[in-house]
Amino acid sequence: MFAMKKIVLFASAALCAGSMAFAAPLQSQQDKESYSMGASVGNYLSDQIFKQSELGASINMDLVVQGFEEALRNKSQLSDDDVLKFLNSRAEKLNKLYDAQKKKIAAENSAKAKDFLAKNAKKKGVKVTKSGLQYEVLKKGTGEKPKTEDVVTVDYVGTLIDGTVFESTYETKEPARFVLMTVIPGLEEGVRLMEQGSRYRFTIPANLAYGADGAGQIPPESVLIFELELVKVEKVGAHKNFGEANLKGMTNPHQ
Numbered sequence: 013m014f015a016m017k018k019i020v021l022f023a024s025a026a027l028c029a030g031s032m033a034f035a036a037p038l039q040s041q042q043d044k045e046s047y048s049m050g051a052s053v054g055n056y057l058s059d060q061i062f063k064q065s066e067l068g069a070s071i072n073m074d075l076v077v078q079g080f081e082e083a084l085r086n087k088s089q090l091s092d093d094d095v096l097k098f099l100n101s102r103a104e105k106l107n108k109l110y111d112a113q114k115k116k117i118a119a120e121n122s123a124k125a126k127d128f129l130a131k132n133a134k135k136k137g138v139k140v141t142k143s144g145l146q147y148e149v150l151k152k153g154t155g156e157k158p159k160t161e162d163v164v165t166v167d168y169v170g171t172l173i174d175g176t177v178f179e180s181t182y183e184t185k186e187p188a189r190f191v192l193m194t195v196i197p198g199l200e201e202g203v204r205l206m207e208q209g210s211r212y213r214f215t216i217p218a219n220l221a222y223g224a225d226g227a228g229q230i231p232p233e234s235v236l237i238f239e240l241e242l243v244k245v246e247k248v249g250a251h252k253n254f255g256e257a258n259l260k261g262m263t264n265p266h267q
Contacts, residue, residue, distance in 0.1 A: 053080075067109040069102075118224050118232035125218060125235045128173045132215050145198050146215035147205065153242065155208025158192055161248040164203060165189045168240035178229045187243055196221050196236075203242060211241040 038044050057080070061071055082088050088095070133140050137148045158164050167187050169180040181187050192200055198220030206212055216236045218224075226232035 064106060067106060067113060069106055069109060114226075114232055118226075121231055121233040122218070124173065125233060128235055129215065129217060138215075141201065143197075143201060143220060144217045145201050145220060147202055148213040149210070150213055150239070151209075151211035151241075153207035153209025153211075155242075156245050157207055158204060158242070158245040159248075160193045160200065160204065162192055163189065163246040163248070164192050164242060165244035165246075166203070166240050166242055168238050171237045172230070173235050173237065176229075198236070199238065199240075202238075203240070206240075206242045208242050208245045211239070214238045214240060 038047055057076065061073075061076070064071060079088070090098070129144075129146065132138060132146055135148075138146050139148070140146050165187050166189075167181045169177060169182055171177050177183075192203055195203075196216070198214065198216030201220070202212060202214040202216070214237070216238065218233045218235060221236045222230055222232070222234065224232050226234060230236070
């Protein structure tokens with residue numbers, strides 16, 4: 013994917029080089045500030061073109077560059093109203109392409125998830141709750157189990173079924189602390205099974221996580237796997253200021 017973006021960037025650079033004279037070396041502070049303004053716009057355009065090309069939306073790079081140059085000179089061939097009209101028209105096309113891509117990914121992930129969950133449920137030590145949550149006890153603690161309204165401190169790593177890590181407190185080197193009721197249903201249910209000091213592995217079906225919408229790095233219909241240690245349980249009201257959960261794979265999207 014990174015290589016594809018580089019191709020788009022190189023294509024943009026080549027077109028610009030063909031239509032604009034090369035600028036003099038950057039010497040003064042003003043030169044560098046001016047260049048940075050152009051580079052910022054160019055990076056934004058390149059990113060947009062890359063994202064649209066991934067969706068299968070074709071674009072005429074020559075006219076992108078031409079439109080940019082003519083707009084800078086206040087010689088645009090289209091009125092502001094026309095520009096807005098055509099951009100809105102393209103946005104509608106892109107939305108349709110995005111929805112189609114999302115549905116395709118969701119269907120593929122749903123099929124993979126079904127197979128993965130069926131196989132994982134048969135592994136030694138794996139238990140399945142009525143909701144479909146799967147869990148393994150890796151280490152049994154001796155402390156108190158948390159309630160939904162309690163504040164918990166946890167260390168964890170969250171992965172997709174292909175092993176992709178989407179978040180880890182071990183990487184940030186800072187445990188997460190949050191009210192248990194604020195996380196996705198699968199984790200809320202799972203952590204309530206744990207005694208303080210326990211370490212569990214949770215395999216969470218998409219319907220107990222982010223479902224057909226996905227979230228951030230998490231694609232639609234994704235099974236999430238958390239290896240999680242319950243470090244501390246704090247009863248509700250023990251601390252007035254406990255902050256808010258801000259975790260890609262943990263926060264409950266319905267709250």
